[in-house]
Amino acid sequence: MTDEEYMREALVQARLAATCDEVPVGAIVVCDGEIVGRGFNQPIGRHDPTAHAEVMALRDAAARLGNYRLPGCELFVTLEPCAMCSGAIMHARIGRVVFGARDPKTGVAGSVIDLYAEGRLNHHARIEGGVLAEECGGLLSGFFAARRGRTSVA
Numbered sequence: 291m292t293d294e295e296y297m298r299e300a301l302v303q304a305r306l307a308a309t310c311d312e313v314p315v316g317a318i319v320v321c322d323g324e325i326v327g328r329g330f331n332q333p334i335g336r337h338d339p340t341a342h343a344e345v346m347a348l349r350d351a352a353a354r355l356g357n358y359r360l361p362g363c364e365l366f367v368t369l370e371p372c373a374m375c376s377g378a379i380m381h382a383r384i385g386r387v388v389f390g391a392r393d394p395k396t397g398v399a400g401s402v403i404d405l406y407a408e409g410r411l412n413h414h415a416r417i418e419g420g421v422l423a424e425e426c427g428g429l430l431s432g433f434f435a436a437r438r439g440r441t442s443v444a
Contacts, residue, residue: 293388296320296366297422300390303330303343304368304429310335314429317343317367319351319360319384326363327351343367344375348382359383368426370397370419376405379415386416390426 296318303316307330319327329346333339344367352358364386365379370393379387387406389399398405399417406417 291323293366293418293421296325296364297368297388297390297426299325299328300343300366300368301422301425301429303328303347304426307331307343308429308433314433315343315367315369317347317365319347319363319365321351321355321360321363326354340374342372342375343369344371345378348378348384352382361385364388365415366421368422369393369430370399370401372396373398373405380405380411380413383413384415386418388418388421390419390421391423391430392419392427 299318300316304314307316308314312331312334315331317329318325327347327350329343329350331343332341332346344365347365351360351363360382362385365384366388368390370389371379376398392401394401396402399419406415
């Protein structure tokens with residue numbers, strides 16, 4: 291599969307988040323061409339601030355593969371990872387991260403800072419951004435526009 295095809299699988303997960311009224315971010319973990327982990331944002335429903343899409347996908351992959359380390363695996367996520375998720379990605383030893391839309395408020399793969407370029411850290415994943423960025427960003431924009439429409443006072 292291509293990066294775009296994997297990102298479409300991450301978008302399926304993001305849409306699942308939206309159906310749960312969670313911020314629509316989705317992620318998958320791929321190992322040797324096979325999807326071994328899936329996750330979507332669930333911090334509200336799980337009452338868990340760590341239940342971001344990336345963390346959920348990493349947990350799923352680690353359980354399936356029987357190892358908390360995921361060397362050689364790739365993570366595809368619809369939104370640029372935050373600092374918490376990037377830390378988990380680094381601890382899992384993910385080899386490559388591919389994201390869709392940039393996050394100018396909390397993204398740490400170049401938008402706010404670039405943790406992946408920090409030479410003092412002991413693990414560095416390759417980063418590629420912008421895969422299906424318009425579709426990924428549009429899903430988020432639509433979600434927040436709808437939310438503002440529900441909460442506005444007429």
